[in-house]
Amino acid sequence: MSFFERWLVNSPFRARLQRGEVDAFIRWARPTAGDAVLDMGCGPGTGSALIWERLRPRLVAAFDFDPAMVALAERRLRRSGIDANVRLLVADATHMPFADSSFDAAFESGVLHHVPDWQAALREMGRVLKGGGRFWFAEPSKGRLTRGLYRFLPHAVESTFDVEEWRAALSEAGLQVEEPLRRLPLWDICGVATKRA
Ligand SMILES: C[S@@+](CC[C@H](N)C(=O)[O-])C[C@H]1O[C@@H](n2cnc3c(N)ncnc32)[C@H](O)[C@@H]1O
Structure with missing residues:
Protein backbone atom coordinates (compact mmCIF):
# COMPACT_ATOMS: atom_id res chain seq x y z
CA MET A 1 0.00 0.00 0.00
CA SER A 2 1.17 3.52 -0.72
CA PHE A 3 1.94 5.96 2.09
CA PHE A 4 -1.30 7.85 1.30
CA GLU A 5 -3.43 4.69 1.46
CA ARG A 6 -1.84 3.66 4.79
CA TRP A 7 -2.63 7.11 6.13
CA LEU A 8 -6.25 6.85 4.92
CA VAL A 9 -6.70 3.35 6.40
CA ASN A 10 -5.59 4.74 9.79
CA SER A 11 -7.69 7.91 9.60
CA PRO A 12 -10.86 8.88 11.52
CA PHE A 13 -12.60 9.02 8.08
CA ARG A 14 -11.95 5.29 7.60
CA ALA A 15 -12.96 4.47 11.21
CA ARG A 16 -16.28 6.22 10.64
CA LEU A 17 -17.00 4.28 7.45
CA GLN A 18 -16.06 1.04 9.18
CA ARG A 19 -18.82 1.52 11.72
CA GLY A 20 -21.32 1.29 8.83
CA GLU A 21 -19.51 -1.75 7.46
CA VAL A 22 -19.62 -3.64 10.76
CA ASP A 23 -23.33 -2.74 11.05
CA ALA A 24 -23.83 -4.19 7.57
CA PHE A 25 -21.88 -7.33 8.58
CA ILE A 26 -24.20 -7.82 11.56
CA GLY A 47 -13.26 -3.55 12.46
CA SER A 48 -12.07 -6.24 14.91
CA ALA A 49 -12.71 -3.91 17.87
CA LEU A 50 -16.16 -2.96 16.57
CA ILE A 51 -17.09 -6.62 16.00
CA TRP A 52 -16.14 -7.38 19.59
CA GLU A 53 -17.93 -4.32 20.99
CA ARG A 54 -21.16 -4.78 19.00
CA LEU A 55 -21.50 -8.56 19.10
CA ARG A 56 -19.36 -10.01 21.95
CA PRO A 57 -18.86 -13.25 20.03
CA ARG A 58 -17.26 -16.36 21.52
CA LEU A 59 -14.04 -15.56 19.60
CA VAL A 60 -12.70 -12.81 17.34
CA ALA A 61 -9.51 -13.76 15.49
CA ALA A 62 -7.91 -11.07 13.34
CA PHE A 63 -4.85 -11.14 11.13
CA ASP A 64 -2.90 -9.00 8.71
CA PHE A 65 0.08 -9.62 6.44
CA ASP A 66 1.82 -6.43 7.62
CA PRO A 67 3.44 -6.61 11.10
CA ALA A 68 3.22 -2.79 11.39
CA MET A 69 -0.58 -2.99 10.96
CA VAL A 70 -0.83 -5.76 13.56
CA ALA A 71 1.25 -3.60 15.95
CA LEU A 72 -1.17 -0.69 15.40
CA ALA A 73 -4.12 -3.04 16.00
CA GLU A 74 -2.48 -4.30 19.20
CA ARG A 75 -2.10 -0.73 20.47
CA ARG A 76 -5.65 0.17 19.49
CA LEU A 77 -7.15 -2.86 21.26
CA ARG A 78 -4.99 -2.28 24.35
CA ARG A 79 -6.07 1.38 24.55
CA SER A 80 -9.72 0.23 24.45
CA GLY A 81 -9.03 -2.40 27.11
CA ILE A 82 -10.20 -5.23 24.85
CA ASP A 83 -6.85 -6.74 23.84
CA ALA A 84 -7.69 -9.95 25.71
CA ASN A 85 -10.85 -10.39 23.61
CA VAL A 86 -9.34 -10.39 20.12
CA ARG A 87 -6.73 -12.94 19.02
CA LEU A 88 -4.36 -11.02 16.72
CA LEU A 89 -1.70 -12.46 14.45
CA VAL A 90 0.51 -11.76 11.47
CA ALA A 91 -0.53 -14.07 8.63
CA ASP A 92 -1.10 -14.25 4.89
CA ALA A 93 -4.65 -14.56 3.54
CA THR A 94 -3.43 -17.16 1.02
CA HIS A 95 -2.03 -19.44 3.79
CA MET A 96 -4.18 -18.96 6.87
CA PRO A 97 -2.80 -20.57 10.05
CA PHE A 98 -6.17 -22.01 11.09
CA ALA A 99 -7.59 -25.52 11.02
CA ASP A 100 -10.32 -26.45 8.54
CA SER A 101 -13.85 -25.38 9.62
CA SER A 102 -12.67 -23.07 12.42
CA PHE A 103 -15.07 -20.13 11.95
CA ASP A 104 -18.82 -19.47 11.83
CA ALA A 105 -18.49 -16.06 10.19
CA ALA A 106 -15.82 -13.94 8.54
CA PHE A 107 -15.45 -10.25 7.70
CA HIS A 113 -7.81 -6.27 -4.18
CA HIS A 114 -4.32 -6.04 -2.60
CA VAL A 115 -3.64 -9.77 -2.92
CA PRO A 116 -2.28 -10.96 -6.30
CA ASP A 117 -3.56 -14.52 -5.74
CA TRP A 118 -6.93 -13.39 -4.33
CA GLN A 119 -8.53 -16.60 -5.64
CA ALA A 120 -6.23 -18.63 -3.34
CA ALA A 121 -7.32 -16.41 -0.42
CA LEU A 122 -10.98 -17.18 -1.25
CA ARG A 123 -10.16 -20.90 -1.31
CA GLU A 124 -8.59 -20.48 2.13
CA MET A 125 -11.73 -18.72 3.31
CA GLY A 126 -13.75 -21.68 2.01
CA ARG A 127 -11.47 -24.02 3.95
CA VAL A 128 -11.49 -22.24 7.33
CA LEU A 129 -15.26 -21.56 7.42
CA LYS A 130 -17.59 -24.21 8.81
CA GLY A 131 -20.32 -25.58 6.54
CA GLY A 132 -23.07 -22.93 6.55
CA GLY A 133 -20.56 -20.29 7.76
CA ARG A 134 -21.02 -16.77 6.35
CA PHE A 135 -18.35 -14.73 4.60
CA TRP A 136 -19.06 -10.97 4.50
CA PHE A 137 -17.01 -9.08 1.91
CA ALA A 138 -16.59 -5.51 0.65
CA GLU A 139 -14.27 -4.83 -2.30
CA PRO A 140 -13.84 -2.34 -5.14
CA SER A 141 -14.19 -3.69 -8.68
CA LYS A 142 -11.60 -3.03 -11.41
CA GLY A 143 -13.86 -0.26 -12.73
CA ARG A 144 -14.34 1.38 -9.32
CA LEU A 145 -10.55 1.52 -8.91
CA THR A 146 -10.34 3.91 -11.86
CA ARG A 147 -12.74 6.46 -10.33
CA GLY A 148 -12.85 9.05 -7.52
CA LEU A 149 -10.45 8.78 -4.60
CA TYR A 150 -9.14 5.47 -5.94
CA ARG A 151 -7.38 7.26 -8.83
CA PHE A 152 -4.84 8.43 -6.23
CA LEU A 153 -4.25 4.92 -4.86
CA PRO A 154 -2.13 2.71 -7.14
CA HIS A 155 -3.12 -0.98 -7.28
CA ALA A 156 -1.43 -3.86 -9.11
CA VAL A 157 -3.60 -4.94 -12.06
CA GLU A 158 -3.19 -8.64 -11.25
CA SER A 159 -4.93 -8.26 -7.89
CA THR A 160 -8.03 -6.56 -9.31
CA PHE A 161 -11.25 -8.23 -10.50
CA ASP A 162 -14.70 -7.50 -11.80
CA VAL A 163 -17.92 -8.73 -10.28
CA GLU A 164 -18.24 -11.78 -12.54
CA GLU A 165 -14.66 -12.89 -11.81
CA TRP A 166 -15.42 -12.45 -8.10
CA ARG A 167 -18.64 -14.50 -8.31
CA ALA A 168 -16.85 -17.28 -10.22
CA ALA A 169 -13.95 -17.44 -7.73
CA LEU A 170 -16.36 -17.57 -4.75
CA SER A 171 -18.21 -20.44 -6.35
CA GLU A 172 -14.95 -22.34 -7.05
CA ALA A 173 -14.03 -21.82 -3.39
CA GLY A 174 -17.27 -23.53 -2.30
CA LEU A 175 -18.92 -20.24 -1.28
CA GLN A 176 -22.49 -19.60 -2.43
CA VAL A 177 -23.25 -15.91 -3.04
CA GLU A 178 -26.42 -14.48 -1.56
CA GLU A 179 -27.95 -12.38 -4.36
CA PRO A 180 -28.19 -9.53 -5.00
CA LEU A 181 -24.74 -8.17 -4.32
CA ARG A 182 -24.78 -4.70 -2.74
CA ARG A 183 -22.77 -1.49 -2.50
CA LEU A 184 -21.31 0.59 0.30
CA PRO A 185 -19.70 4.05 0.05
CA LEU A 186 -16.17 2.79 -0.75
CA TRP A 187 -17.00 -0.57 -2.26
CA ASP A 188 -19.13 -1.75 -5.18
CA ILE A 189 -18.79 -5.53 -4.62
CA CYS A 190 -20.34 -6.21 -1.22
CA GLY A 191 -22.38 -9.02 0.22
CA VAL A 192 -22.39 -12.40 1.89
CA ALA A 193 -21.43 -15.85 0.64
CA THR A 194 -22.21 -19.01 2.57
CA LYS A 195 -19.92 -22.02 2.73
CA ARG A 196 -21.71 -24.97 1.12
CA ALA A 197 -22.33 -27.72 3.66
C1 LIG B 1 -6.97 -1.19 2.51
S1 LIG B 1 -6.33 -2.02 3.92
C2 LIG B 1 -7.86 -2.49 4.75
C3 LIG B 1 -7.65 -2.73 6.22
C4 LIG B 1 -8.94 -2.99 7.00
N1 LIG B 1 -9.57 -4.22 6.58
C5 LIG B 1 -9.90 -1.84 6.83
O1 LIG B 1 -10.96 -2.06 6.26
O2 LIG B 1 -9.59 -0.73 7.28
C6 LIG B 1 -5.77 -3.56 3.28
C7 LIG B 1 -5.12 -4.43 4.31
O3 LIG B 1 -4.87 -5.72 3.73
C8 LIG B 1 -3.64 -6.18 4.23
N2 LIG B 1 -3.13 -7.25 3.35
C9 LIG B 1 -2.62 -7.11 2.10
N3 LIG B 1 -2.26 -8.31 1.61
C10 LIG B 1 -2.57 -9.23 2.57
C11 LIG B 1 -2.44 -10.63 2.65
N4 LIG B 1 -1.91 -11.36 1.65
N5 LIG B 1 -2.85 -11.26 3.78
C12 LIG B 1 -3.38 -10.53 4.80
N6 LIG B 1 -3.54 -9.19 4.77
C13 LIG B 1 -3.13 -8.55 3.68
C14 LIG B 1 -2.77 -4.93 4.28
O4 LIG B 1 -1.63 -5.09 5.08
C15 LIG B 1 -3.77 -3.90 4.80
O5 LIG B 1 -3.77 -3.82 6.19
Whole structure:
Protein backbone atom coordinates (compact mmCIF):
# COMPACT_ATOMS: atom_id res chain seq x y z
CA MET A 1 0.00 0.00 0.00
CA SER A 2 1.17 3.52 -0.72
CA PHE A 3 1.94 5.96 2.09
CA PHE A 4 -1.30 7.85 1.30
CA GLU A 5 -3.43 4.69 1.46
CA ARG A 6 -1.84 3.66 4.79
CA TRP A 7 -2.63 7.11 6.13
CA LEU A 8 -6.25 6.85 4.92
CA VAL A 9 -6.70 3.35 6.40
CA ASN A 10 -5.59 4.74 9.79
CA SER A 11 -7.69 7.91 9.60
CA PRO A 12 -10.86 8.88 11.52
CA PHE A 13 -12.60 9.02 8.08
CA ARG A 14 -11.95 5.29 7.60
CA ALA A 15 -12.96 4.47 11.21
CA ARG A 16 -16.28 6.22 10.64
CA LEU A 17 -17.00 4.28 7.45
CA GLN A 18 -16.06 1.04 9.18
CA ARG A 19 -18.82 1.52 11.72
CA GLY A 20 -21.32 1.29 8.83
CA GLU A 21 -19.51 -1.75 7.46
CA VAL A 22 -19.62 -3.64 10.76
CA ASP A 23 -23.33 -2.74 11.05
CA ALA A 24 -23.83 -4.19 7.57
CA PHE A 25 -21.88 -7.33 8.58
CA ILE A 26 -24.20 -7.82 11.56
CA ARG A 27 -27.37 -7.15 9.50
CA TRP A 28 -26.48 -9.14 6.40
CA ALA A 29 -24.43 -12.05 7.74
CA ARG A 30 -26.39 -12.31 11.03
CA PRO A 31 -23.49 -13.55 13.21
CA THR A 32 -24.47 -14.55 16.74
CA ALA A 33 -22.79 -14.21 20.12
CA GLY A 34 -21.94 -17.92 20.05
CA ASP A 35 -19.90 -17.56 16.87
CA ALA A 36 -16.17 -17.65 16.21
CA VAL A 37 -15.57 -14.68 13.89
CA LEU A 38 -12.58 -14.00 11.64
CA ASP A 39 -11.42 -10.51 10.52
CA MET A 40 -9.18 -11.09 7.49
CA GLY A 41 -6.66 -8.30 6.73
CA CYS A 42 -7.66 -6.38 9.84
CA GLY A 43 -5.36 -3.39 9.23
CA PRO A 44 -5.31 -1.20 12.37
CA GLY A 45 -7.98 -3.35 14.06
CA THR A 46 -10.90 -0.91 13.87
CA GLY A 47 -13.26 -3.55 12.46
CA SER A 48 -12.07 -6.24 14.91
CA ALA A 49 -12.71 -3.91 17.87
CA LEU A 50 -16.16 -2.96 16.57
CA ILE A 51 -17.09 -6.62 16.00
CA TRP A 52 -16.14 -7.38 19.59
CA GLU A 53 -17.93 -4.32 20.99
CA ARG A 54 -21.16 -4.78 19.00
CA LEU A 55 -21.50 -8.56 19.10
CA ARG A 56 -19.36 -10.01 21.95
CA PRO A 57 -18.86 -13.25 20.03
CA ARG A 58 -17.26 -16.36 21.52
CA LEU A 59 -14.04 -15.56 19.60
CA VAL A 60 -12.70 -12.81 17.34
CA ALA A 61 -9.51 -13.76 15.49
CA ALA A 62 -7.91 -11.07 13.34
CA PHE A 63 -4.85 -11.14 11.13
CA ASP A 64 -2.90 -9.00 8.71
CA PHE A 65 0.08 -9.62 6.44
CA ASP A 66 1.82 -6.43 7.62
CA PRO A 67 3.44 -6.61 11.10
CA ALA A 68 3.22 -2.79 11.39
CA MET A 69 -0.58 -2.99 10.96
CA VAL A 70 -0.83 -5.76 13.56
CA ALA A 71 1.25 -3.60 15.95
CA LEU A 72 -1.17 -0.69 15.40
CA ALA A 73 -4.12 -3.04 16.00
CA GLU A 74 -2.48 -4.30 19.20
CA ARG A 75 -2.10 -0.73 20.47
CA ARG A 76 -5.65 0.17 19.49
CA LEU A 77 -7.15 -2.86 21.26
CA ARG A 78 -4.99 -2.28 24.35
CA ARG A 79 -6.07 1.38 24.55
CA SER A 80 -9.72 0.23 24.45
CA GLY A 81 -9.03 -2.40 27.11
CA ILE A 82 -10.20 -5.23 24.85
CA ASP A 83 -6.85 -6.74 23.84
CA ALA A 84 -7.69 -9.95 25.71
CA ASN A 85 -10.85 -10.39 23.61
CA VAL A 86 -9.34 -10.39 20.12
CA ARG A 87 -6.73 -12.94 19.02
CA LEU A 88 -4.36 -11.02 16.72
CA LEU A 89 -1.70 -12.46 14.45
CA VAL A 90 0.51 -11.76 11.47
CA ALA A 91 -0.53 -14.07 8.63
CA ASP A 92 -1.10 -14.25 4.89
CA ALA A 93 -4.65 -14.56 3.54
CA THR A 94 -3.43 -17.16 1.02
CA HIS A 95 -2.03 -19.44 3.79
CA MET A 96 -4.18 -18.96 6.87
CA PRO A 97 -2.80 -20.57 10.05
CA PHE A 98 -6.17 -22.01 11.09
CA ALA A 99 -7.59 -25.52 11.02
CA ASP A 100 -10.32 -26.45 8.54
CA SER A 101 -13.85 -25.38 9.62
CA SER A 102 -12.67 -23.07 12.42
CA PHE A 103 -15.07 -20.13 11.95
CA ASP A 104 -18.82 -19.47 11.83
CA ALA A 105 -18.49 -16.06 10.19
CA ALA A 106 -15.82 -13.94 8.54
CA PHE A 107 -15.45 -10.25 7.70
CA GLU A 108 -13.16 -8.66 5.13
CA SER A 109 -13.14 -5.11 3.98
CA GLY A 110 -10.89 -3.86 1.19
CA VAL A 111 -8.23 -6.56 1.50
CA LEU A 112 -8.35 -8.91 -1.47
CA HIS A 113 -7.81 -6.27 -4.18
CA HIS A 114 -4.32 -6.04 -2.60
CA VAL A 115 -3.64 -9.77 -2.92
CA PRO A 116 -2.28 -10.96 -6.30
CA ASP A 117 -3.56 -14.52 -5.74
CA TRP A 118 -6.93 -13.39 -4.33
CA GLN A 119 -8.53 -16.60 -5.64
CA ALA A 120 -6.23 -18.63 -3.34
CA ALA A 121 -7.32 -16.41 -0.42
CA LEU A 122 -10.98 -17.18 -1.25
CA ARG A 123 -10.16 -20.90 -1.31
CA GLU A 124 -8.59 -20.48 2.13
CA MET A 125 -11.73 -18.72 3.31
CA GLY A 126 -13.75 -21.68 2.01
CA ARG A 127 -11.47 -24.02 3.95
CA VAL A 128 -11.49 -22.24 7.33
CA LEU A 129 -15.26 -21.56 7.42
CA LYS A 130 -17.59 -24.21 8.81
CA GLY A 131 -20.32 -25.58 6.54
CA GLY A 132 -23.07 -22.93 6.55
CA GLY A 133 -20.56 -20.29 7.76
CA ARG A 134 -21.02 -16.77 6.35
CA PHE A 135 -18.35 -14.73 4.60
CA TRP A 136 -19.06 -10.97 4.50
CA PHE A 137 -17.01 -9.08 1.91
CA ALA A 138 -16.59 -5.51 0.65
CA GLU A 139 -14.27 -4.83 -2.30
CA PRO A 140 -13.84 -2.34 -5.14
CA SER A 141 -14.19 -3.69 -8.68
CA LYS A 142 -11.60 -3.03 -11.41
CA GLY A 143 -13.86 -0.26 -12.73
CA ARG A 144 -14.34 1.38 -9.32
CA LEU A 145 -10.55 1.52 -8.91
CA THR A 146 -10.34 3.91 -11.86
CA ARG A 147 -12.74 6.46 -10.33
CA GLY A 148 -12.85 9.05 -7.52
CA LEU A 149 -10.45 8.78 -4.60
CA TYR A 150 -9.14 5.47 -5.94
CA ARG A 151 -7.38 7.26 -8.83
CA PHE A 152 -4.84 8.43 -6.23
CA LEU A 153 -4.25 4.92 -4.86
CA PRO A 154 -2.13 2.71 -7.14
CA HIS A 155 -3.12 -0.98 -7.28
CA ALA A 156 -1.43 -3.86 -9.11
CA VAL A 157 -3.60 -4.94 -12.06
CA GLU A 158 -3.19 -8.64 -11.25
CA SER A 159 -4.93 -8.26 -7.89
CA THR A 160 -8.03 -6.56 -9.31
CA PHE A 161 -11.25 -8.23 -10.50
CA ASP A 162 -14.70 -7.50 -11.80
CA VAL A 163 -17.92 -8.73 -10.28
CA GLU A 164 -18.24 -11.78 -12.54
CA GLU A 165 -14.66 -12.89 -11.81
CA TRP A 166 -15.42 -12.45 -8.10
CA ARG A 167 -18.64 -14.50 -8.31
CA ALA A 168 -16.85 -17.28 -10.22
CA ALA A 169 -13.95 -17.44 -7.73
CA LEU A 170 -16.36 -17.57 -4.75
CA SER A 171 -18.21 -20.44 -6.35
CA GLU A 172 -14.95 -22.34 -7.05
CA ALA A 173 -14.03 -21.82 -3.39
CA GLY A 174 -17.27 -23.53 -2.30
CA LEU A 175 -18.92 -20.24 -1.28
CA GLN A 176 -22.49 -19.60 -2.43
CA VAL A 177 -23.25 -15.91 -3.04
CA GLU A 178 -26.42 -14.48 -1.56
CA GLU A 179 -27.95 -12.38 -4.36
CA PRO A 180 -28.19 -9.53 -5.00
CA LEU A 181 -24.74 -8.17 -4.32
CA ARG A 182 -24.78 -4.70 -2.74
CA ARG A 183 -22.77 -1.49 -2.50
CA LEU A 184 -21.31 0.59 0.30
CA PRO A 185 -19.70 4.05 0.05
CA LEU A 186 -16.17 2.79 -0.75
CA TRP A 187 -17.00 -0.57 -2.26
CA ASP A 188 -19.13 -1.75 -5.18
CA ILE A 189 -18.79 -5.53 -4.62
CA CYS A 190 -20.34 -6.21 -1.22
CA GLY A 191 -22.38 -9.02 0.22
CA VAL A 192 -22.39 -12.40 1.89
CA ALA A 193 -21.43 -15.85 0.64
CA THR A 194 -22.21 -19.01 2.57
CA LYS A 195 -19.92 -22.02 2.73
CA ARG A 196 -21.71 -24.97 1.12
CA ALA A 197 -22.33 -27.72 3.66
C1 LIG B 1 -6.97 -1.19 2.51
S1 LIG B 1 -6.33 -2.02 3.92
C2 LIG B 1 -7.86 -2.49 4.75
C3 LIG B 1 -7.65 -2.73 6.22
C4 LIG B 1 -8.94 -2.99 7.00
N1 LIG B 1 -9.57 -4.22 6.58
C5 LIG B 1 -9.90 -1.84 6.83
O1 LIG B 1 -10.96 -2.06 6.26
O2 LIG B 1 -9.59 -0.73 7.28
C6 LIG B 1 -5.77 -3.56 3.28
C7 LIG B 1 -5.12 -4.43 4.31
O3 LIG B 1 -4.87 -5.72 3.73
C8 LIG B 1 -3.64 -6.18 4.23
N2 LIG B 1 -3.13 -7.25 3.35
C9 LIG B 1 -2.62 -7.11 2.10
N3 LIG B 1 -2.26 -8.31 1.61
C10 LIG B 1 -2.57 -9.23 2.57
C11 LIG B 1 -2.44 -10.63 2.65
N4 LIG B 1 -1.91 -11.36 1.65
N5 LIG B 1 -2.85 -11.26 3.78
C12 LIG B 1 -3.38 -10.53 4.80
N6 LIG B 1 -3.54 -9.19 4.77
C13 LIG B 1 -3.13 -8.55 3.68
C14 LIG B 1 -2.77 -4.93 4.28
O4 LIG B 1 -1.63 -5.09 5.08
C15 LIG B 1 -3.77 -3.90 4.80
O5 LIG B 1 -3.77 -3.82 6.19
